[in-house]
Amino acid sequence: MTILIDELFGALRGKFQGELIRASDPEFYEAHKIWNAMAQRTPALIARCTGVADVQLAVRSAAKAGVLTAVRCGGHSLAGFSSCDGGLVIDLSRLRQVEVNEGSRRARFAGGCLLGTVDSATQKAGLVFPAGVVSHTGAGGLVLGGGTGWLTRMFGLSCDNVEGFTLVTADGSIVHARVRENADLFWALRGGGGNFGVVTEFEVRLHPLTSLLLATSFCVEQDILRVVDEWRKFMPGAPDELKWNLSLRLAPIADNLPLEIHGKPVLSVALAWCGDSAEGSRLADHIFSIGKHVAIAKEEISFLNLQTMADADFPHGRRYYTKSGYSINLDDRTIQVMIESLASIPSKNTQIELAYLGGVAGRVRASETAFGDRSAPFIINLLADWSDATEDAENIAWVRKLFNSLRPAMKPGVYVNFMSGDEQDRVHEAYHERWERMVKIKTHYDPENFFRMNQNVLPSSNPAANSTD
Numbered sequence: 001m002t003i004l005i006d007e008l009f010g011a012l013r014g015k016f017q018g019e020l021i022r023a024s025d026p027e028f029y030e031a032h033k034i035w036n037a038m039a040q041r042t043p044a045l046i047a048r049c050t051g052v053a054d055v056q057l058a059v060r061s062a063a064k065a066g067v068l069t070a071v072r073c074g075g076h077s078l079a080g081f082s083s084c085d086g087g088l089v090i091d092l093s094r095l096r097q098v099e100v101n102e103g104s105r106r107a108r109f110a111g112g113c114l115l116g117t118v119d120s121a122t123q124k125a126g127l128v129f130p131a132g133v134v135s136h137t138g139a140g141g142l143v144l145g146g147g148t149g150w151l152t153r154m155f156g157l158s159c160d161n162v163e164g165f166t167l168v169t170a171d172g173s174i175v176h177a178r179v180r181e182n183a184d185l186f187w188a189l190r191g192g193g194g195n196f197g198v199v200t201e202f203e204v205r206l207h208p209l210t211s212l213l214l215a216t217s218f219c220v221e222q223d224i225l226r227v228v229d230e231w232r233k234f235m236p237g238a239p240d241e242l243k244w245n246l247s248l249r250l251a252p253i254a255d256n257l258p259l260e261i262h263g264k265p266v267l268s269v270a271l272a273w274c275g276d277s278a279e280g281s282r283l284a285d286h287i288f289s290i291g292k293h294v295a296i297a298k299e300e301i302s303f304l305n306l307q308t309m310a311d312a313d314f315p316h317g318r319r320y321y322t323k324s325g326y327s328i329n330l331d332d333r334t335i336q337v338m339i340e341s342l343a344s345i346p347s348k349n350t351q352i353e354l355a356y357l358g359g360v361a362g363r364v365r366a367s368e369t370a371f372g373d374r375s376a377p378f379i380i381n382l383l384a385d386w387s388d389a390t391e392d393a394e395n396i397a398w399v400r401k402l403f404n405s406l407r408p409a410m411k412p413g414v415y416v417n418f419m420s421g422d423e424q425d426r427v428h429e430a431y432h433e434r435w436e437r438m439v440k441i442k443t444h445y446d447p448e449n450f451f452r453m454n455q456n457v458l459p460s461s462n463p464a465a466n467s468t469d
């Protein structure tokens, strides 16, 4: 690989406008870090692009030299797909321009934007792009995989709100994908991840919103079951304005929580309501009347506050491992298994996140996007979070064991952005009935599987080209 990298460096030097950072350079250590320390890899070269021409040059040169290449936006891939060992990272972090058209409620943003970059720009016009819940997440990976968040039920997935993509494909060409231009590619990019090229620009629809009602609380002991039970019954008929998320975890050591529950199993309750405030407040009060809730908070907050309030809970550089699945119904046994698993949870930061899709996102037909079937609305996401590498095995084993016992109640399928790096065998499951169409489009745009550091769809032309070594 060293010879190939030297060849690549030689091809880029003098022509590439951005920074070329090699492993021997002092800035390499900071530049090579990704969010999940457990998935950290060590590339040989980082090409920090300044524009589309840099992306084209990097793609063409790396393809010619046969260098393994990863594409990085926010670097938040849980699987660590924004880096690779011994190869090239095409780093998009300098491509963060956002252009908002208030009148048409549209925006264009560059392929390296973080969610926070997009939110800050769109909020100046009182508009929102529905995306994820942590502002330091990259918009590139999140939108291409689907994109769920507080506004999913009200306005759809992030990918449902994309009207156009501009990308650099594996041969270095610039290609546009819209509903009437390369329609197959447009379909595939909405849920298909980074398989098809480097997206340098997203054109998206925006919606008017500047604040919403947020209500939070915690429940303990038998009230955990009562509230989860109410949630699973209530959500299928809930208004689109409501996003009600639950999280099973150990209670954090926090001033607003009674001392006696610190470190004990709790249910964390969070509701965001983006409709009439008084109606949302009544709804929250109703939910808080089920069982006993502590640390109740209810306030109208700005959208920007909502989008940044979880940032510190998911810091860069910790160790994370996840497994996820969908369920049509949440049966009693599944709930019981999840609650009981809290007794053996190895890390105080680990969470079992429960979300309900539905709403506008749930009404998009399965055939419309590569994201596909939305008919199993319960999302169960096991997210282990710890800091000491010597505890990797214990934390991973806990997630795997719990996932295996929940699996019988899950419908086949998984959201690609919540997958770990050891789940390539589930990529087919993620796209199941859409697989053949995905393979056809992949084969057309990337026959040599140049873009393989992702939840990889193998082209039929070159099924052997899947090595990431």
Ligand SMILES: Cc1cc2nc3c(=O)[nH]c(=O)nc-3n(C[C@H](O)[C@H](O)[C@H](O)COP(=O)(O)OP(=O)(O)OC[C@H]3O[C@@H](n4cnc5c(N)ncnc54)[C@H](O)[C@@H]3O)c2cc1C
Pocket: 035, 070, 071, 072, 073, 074, 075, 076, 077, 078, 080, 081, 082, 092, 111, 112, 131, 132, 133, 134, 137, 138, 139, 140, 141, 142, 143, 144, 145, 146, 147, 148, 149, 193, 194, 195, 197, 198, 199, 200, 314, 417, 418, 453, 454, 455
């Ligand atoms: C703290 C945290 C919070 C999260 N919250 C949510 C959430 O609320 N909702 C949700 O849906 N998901 C969420 N996720 C999951 C998130 O969607 C994925 O981790 C996603 O991959 C992050 O995108 P990124 O650009 O930061 O990733 P990166 O690691 O940079 O890239 C991920 C993948 O996308 C590809 N890619 C990235 N940008 C481009 C581009 N411009 N063109 C082509 N390919 C590209 C990469 O090659 C790689 O395969 C969260 C993740 C984290 C770590």
